[in-house]
Amino acid sequence: MNTLKAALFDLDGVIIDTESQYSLFWGSIGRQYRPDVPDFAERIKGTTLESIYSNWFTHLEDQLPEITRQLDEFEQQMQYTYIEGVCSFIKSLREVGIKTAIVTASNEAKMRSVLRVHPELPTLFDRILTSKDYAAGKPAPDCYIEGAKAFGARPEECVVFEDSINGLRAGRDSGAFVVALTTTNPYEAVAPLADIVIENFKGMTLDELKAKG
Numbered sequence: 001m002n003t004l005k006a007a008l009f010d011l012d013g014v015i016i017d018t019e020s021q022y023s024l025f026w027g028s029i030g031r032q033y034r035p036d037v038p039d040f041a042e043r044i045k046g047t048t049l050e051s052i053y054s055n056w057f058t059h060l061e062d063q064l065p066e067i068t069r070q071l072d073e074f075e076q077q078m079q080y081t082y083i084e085g086v087c088s089f090i091k092s093l094r095e096v097g098i099k100t101a102i103v104t105a106s107n108e109a110k111m112r113s114v115l116r117v118h119p120e121l122p123t124l125f126d127r128i129l130t131s132k133d134y135a136a137g138k139p140a141p142d143c144y145i146e147g148a149k150a151f152g153a154r155p156e157e158c159v160v161f162e163d164s165i166n167g168l169r170a171g172r173d174s175g176a177f178v179v180a181l182t183t184t185n186p187y188e189a190v191a192p193l194a195d196i197v198i199e200n201f202k203g204m205t206l207d208e209l210k211a212k213g
Helices: 019-033 049-056 058-077 086-095 108-117 142-149 165-174 187-193 206-212
Strands: 006-009 099-103 127-129 158-162 177-181 196-198
Touching (some): 049 058, 086 099, 127 142, 142 158, 142 165, 187 196, 196 206
Parallel strands (some): 006 099
């Protein structure tokens, strides 16, 4: 943390409070198409749509256009509320010269839905990396390795903010300092995969983060 150059933020459950909504959607999809996987919605959290399809729906390829249609429609109607304190925290990082990036498993269609609600989002970040910007999705560390490279930094010079188990594994395996949020999973689930755990960003400062680390 003493050589921190960049802060890399997952999107869902870290910047915007959407994971509970996705749990409803993917829970419904799981019950309809993968009733053999009772915890389907939890297993796919943090992964790309392409990964979900290739890992779970190879035997149902003819159903993918309909699932995609339902997902696009759902995302257009979702609520995209900011996680408490996140905007102020991001601004405080940029004020002291720390680069910021969104590193998300979301695709371009999803980002268009988010930006319709929050057109100011690109002004908070130096870069926005989506699923098209790396080969392997979470839990592979590629996304956070690429996020560090975007700023000419090593992962060890970055802090990753994540909420999902797959995302936390990606951050940990990249070599970055990992901060887990308990917005999606309980403390007991995320703590073994993180350097520190926080509830949200309310009142958070860089100095407080360093003190916790």
